[in-house]
Amino acid sequence: MGFEKFTLVGKSFAPKVSIWSRGQIGFNNGAVSRYKLDEFSHIVFFFDKELNKIGLKFTNDGGEEGAVKLNKRATGISAGMKSFLDYHNMDYTETTQYDLEFDEEEGLYVVDLNKRKPTKKDK
Numbered sequence: 001m002g003f004e005k006f007t008l009v010g011k012s013f014a015p016k017v018s019i020w021s022r023g024q025i026g027f028n029n030g031a032v033s034r035y036k037l038d039e040f041s042h043i044v045f046f047f048d049k050e051l052n053k054i055g056l057k058f059t060n061d062g063g064e065e066g067a068v069k070l071n072k073r074a075t076g077i078s079a080g081m082k083s084f085l086d087y088h089n090m091d092y093t094e095t096t097q098y099d100l101e102f103d104e105e106e107g108l109y110v111v112d113l114n115k116r117k118p119t120k121k122d123k
Contacts, residue, residue, distance in 0.1 A: 015100040017111050019092055023082025029075065031100045035109065037077050042067040045084045046108060055108035 015031035025043075032038050037058055044066045046055030059067060071078045085092050090113075097117040103110045 016097055016117070017100045018095055018097045019081070019085070019090075019111075020078075020095045021092055023080065023085055023092055024078050025081045026078040027076050027100065032077055035100070035102065037070075038072060040070060042069055043079050044068070045081060047084075047088055049088075052113045054111040054113065055103070055106060056111065057108055 013030045013033065014028075015034045016028045017031060018026045018028075020026060027037055035058075039060075040058035041060050042058070042062050042064065044057040044059060044064060045068070046057065047053075048055065058070075061067060062069065068079045068081065082092075084090075098111045098113070098115060099117065101110050101112075102108075
């Protein structure tokens, strides 16, 4: 065993998700890397109104009901979710950020809307 040089200075490895003011959801490279999200082509949205949580299912089945195509970029992955946000009367006038976690019991990635993270605008 030897020392391995760390060269990825300045990159975030904490899995984060942002809901952008233009009605899109974005996953940072930390989320993409940890959960291997780049292996999928589509996403399906779920909502638990009682707990105020968004559930996310990543899939390669573009024909699945409700599936939305993922957009892959150098800085992460995104998808349009404006219709989902509008349907559930969610405010997305400001970009918000959250931790992304996997719920093994539900088999979904979860965004807890009760646990908003401060953004650069908040600082």
